[in-house]
Amino acid sequence: GELIIDGDAGDHAGYQMRGGFVVVTGKAGACPGYRMIAGTVVIAQGPYDHPGLEMRRGTVVLLDTAKPTSGNAAFAEEGTFELTAMRLVSKHLRTLGVDAQPPYRLLTGDRLELNKGEVWQRI
Secondary structure, eight states: OEEEESSOOOTTTTTTOEEEEEEEEEEOOSSTTTTOOEEEEEEEEOOBOSTTTTOOSOEEEEOOTTSOBOOOTTOEEEEEEOOHHHHHHHHHHHHTTOOOOSOEEEEEEOTTTTSOEEEEEEO
16 A cells, blocks of 8 residues: 655654555654565655664665765665666656655665665665
């Protein structure tokens, strides 16, 4: 399913998600994507406090280029990418009125879990 939150969300947006697509057009509280198992959480405005903490799989997309994510030692930076999948996500978000043009930098982790989660930070 798809959930659009038109405004701000509280702490742990996407807590233990098992699939689906959540878009927060405002700010999220601490730890968006906390303990996520699968799915995608998109947060439009920063600051971003420890996104994807204890995430097993899934994707957290951070769109605010002016507010970088706070560090999390359990994630590793993999580089800057313009993947086709992110262009498709960007195109879908544009239909919702959310600007999400690439490029993105990729962080992978949580290394304390399965290490299959992704955090995409728009740059």
